[in-house]
Amino acid sequence: MSTEPAEGDAQMPRPGNNPAIVVGVDGSDNGLRALDWALEEAAAHRCPVRLVYAYVPSAHRQGERVHGASPRMIAMYEEGREVFAAARAHLAGHRHADLVVGTALYEGPPAQVLIEMVSRARMCVVGRRGRGGLSSLLPGSTSMSLAVHARMPVVVVPPRGGQPADANGAGEANGAGGTAGPRVVVGVDLPAAGETAVEFAFEEALARGLPLLAVAAWDLAEPYAYNPAAVAEAVAEHQARTTRSLTQTLAPWREKYAEVPVTTLVEQSRPVTALVGHSGPADLLVLGGRAHPRSQVVAGSTTRAVLRRASCPVAVVHSPELPQASRNPA
Known part of the structure; x- marks a missing residue:
């Protein structure tokens, strides 16, 4: 399914402006942690941040008409508002909240949406785990698809308290x-x-x-x-x-x-x-x-x-x- 912009300004900054950092948000705690990381990164490089949510309709809505206020479109806008509201609430009082310059709601597979969005961005930042709490690093998942197929840098942020690494180097x-x-x-x-x-x-x-x-x-x-x-x-x-x-x-x-x-x-x-x-x-x-x-x-x-x-x-x-x-x- 082709991606369709539904809310916000999806355009990256014009040539001459500092390219934005695109953050894939989905309402999950790990997604909000990815947003925190992106804001610190944006502050270090003095660039804006754009939030993107990709809506995937449930199976029973796949065949619904895409024109007009169909239940499918209403569900997409409601879900998008919920995700962006959670992000705004999380940003309240954040020292770099002013770096967020826009949001964009799209319909389509998240990896496809983000790969197309980051073509003119500085980088794309996503969380390692989605709303369901399951690892998003399985074949075909959003994080892995981005890491393998996107031409721009992709940063994958682990969940808070992620798996500790073995710090014993042999060299x-x-x-x-x-x-x-x-x-x-x-x-x-x-x-x-x-x-x-x-x-x-x-x-x-x-x-x-x-x-x-x-x-x-x-x-x-x-x-x-x-x-x-x-x-x-x-x-x-x-x-x-x-x-x-x-x-x-x-x-x-x-x-x-x-x-x-x-x-x-x-x-x-x-x-x-x-x-x-x-x-x-x-x-x-x-x-x-x-x-x-x-x-x-x-x-x-x-x-x-x-x-x-x-x-x-x-x-x-x-x-x-x-x-x-x-x-x-x-």
Whole structure:
């Protein structure tokens, strides 16, 4: 079903204005927590916030006429008013409430609505759990569909008191600032690191006045398992090569964002284990990747596993759709 605007101004700011942060709200506690996160993000970057609710009609209303004041349309407006009223009540007295510049009520699948809305937005922010309290990270769900298919950055905010992460990292941190305390963490997928995600992580750390932890995880293939000498040699080789690659990848961004304290961490571990393990004390975990067509089902990805288990907000930042030469951060 195509999405149809029904309330509010759904237009993103005109070119020259600071792009808005779009927040998907649904009346849930987790949705309101996502709104709180978006307001703090908007304050750090001095940009507006727009609230979007996507109404999905119940099965018995799917075939009703869409013109005129049909029961289906009345139900959509009533539900939208209820969701936005809850958001306004939550915003009462909030120090950044004035950054909310509009609401928009649409009919259609939430993921489809938001993917189309964020095409000109700064980012999209959603909660990890919906009104029913069930995880929204199942295949085809709103959070997962956005994280996999949206071209703009998507931030998934876990519920309050979310699953704690295992903070025991196997690697050794290098650089100023150590690995403890509030920080921004970026997972660097080497050798083809997503520069868009790396730059996003540096910008977030700068805006928040926090150090950045860059994590690169690697693991050995199974054939080494029964040859201890080969394992030791391979471990040393992989560790050294990954460390060099990570250093080279970060070098131009460290020069551009010289104010950001950077720690690098190369560890022999599965990427999901490493990233979730370091997400516990983090303010934000940034993942890279490439957006997939909406018709393509992506199963078993690192992104899905991290989103399901991370205890801090996770930003999924896709590289440009078409291959490009490495950008010069100068």
